[in-house]
Amino acid sequence: FVTGNPRKLEEVVAIIGENTPWKLISNDVDLPELQGEPDDIARDKCQMAVEKIKSPVIVEDTCLCYNALKGLPGPYIKWFLQKLGHKGLNQLLCGYDDKTAYALCTIAYCEGPGKDVKLFRGKTDGTIVEARGPHKFGWDPIFQPAGFSETYAEMETSLKNSISHRRKALNGLKDFLDTRTMKDGENTSNGSDGTDLQQPEKRPRLNE
Numbered sequence: 390f391v392t393g394n395p396r397k398l399e400e401v402v403a404i405i406g407e408n409t410p411w412k413l414i415s416n417d418v419d420l421p422e423l424q425g426e427p428d429d430i431a432r433d434k435c436q437m438a439v440e441k442i443k444s445p446v447i448v449e450d451t452c453l454c455y456n457a458l459k460g461l462p463g464p465y466i467k468w469f470l471q472k473l474g475h476k477g478l479n480q481l482l483c484g485y486d487d488k489t490a491y492a493l494c495t496i497a498y499c500e501g502p503g504k505d506v507k508l509f510r511g512k513t514d515g516t517i518v519e520a521r522g523p524h525k526f527g528w529d530p531i532f533q534p535a536g537f538s539e540t541y542a543e544m545e546t547s548l549k550n551s552i553s554h555r556r557k558a559l560n561g562l563k564d565f566l567d568t569r570t571m572k573d574g575e576n577t578s579n580g581s582d583g584t585d586l587q588q589p590e591k592r593p594r595l596n597e
């Protein structure tokens with residue numbers, strides 16, 4: 390799993406848990422990030438990582454998308470957060486009644502150089518609120534998932550990890566890897582663009 394973000398790694402390890410035949414090795418390779426759409430960013434990041442480390446790679450890219458701003462800041466949330474902070478991220482919505490947003494996790498997986506990149510997406514809807522809860526991970530204090538009265542930051546880690554964008558994307562990856570295991574390494578590529586759009590609600594949860 391190639392990421393420079395220790396919190397992402399913590400969550401992925403917590404979600405995947407012990408009961409998996411897959412051994413996750415973290416690797417903090419410094420990768421430039423493409424500008425553009427989330428799928429392209431994740432795919433490009435994965436291809437670069439595979440070329441560098443020449444082994445199976447998982448990367449992920451996380452977006453925070455405001456509906457009133459047609460999906461922005463989206464993949465640029467890291468820089469918006471860094472420059473504007475939680476307060477500024479709230480103020481961006483001052484002129485809009487619609488405070489809804491969604492967190493989007495795009496996981497890209499590739500088995501090695503020259504192989505297809507598979508994409509798995511997870512989306513959690515919510516609302517942008519004034520910061521509440523510990524400032525431990527990125528924009529968690531200002532994102533309140535739909536159907537909950539707590540922000541991601543106020544939730545127990547286990548609750549966030551059971552409903553998060555990251556969990557839903559990992560469910561898709563896990564199903565894919567499990568199928569591969571069952572087929573004993575056979576190539577399961579469906580011949581499409583290498584994209585699996587998962588349907589989070591219909592999938593069983595990991596570790597349950």
Ligand SMILES: O=P(O)(O)OP(=O)(O)OP(=O)(O)OC[C@H]1O[C@@H](n2cnc3c(O)ncnc32)[C@H](O)[C@@H]1O
Pocket residue numbers: 391392393394397449450451452466467468470526527528529541555
């Ligand atoms: O090395 P990579 O994996 O790219 O790590 P990164 O920190 O650069 O991560 P992204 O490019 O995906 O940028 C996403 C931004 O959103 C933050 N973030 C990611 N997942 C989050 C989550 O579940 N809750 C809150 N903030 C999150 C993260 O700290 C970044 O500021």
Ligand SMILES: [Mg+2]
Pocket residue numbers: 422467
């Ligand atoms: Mg990044």
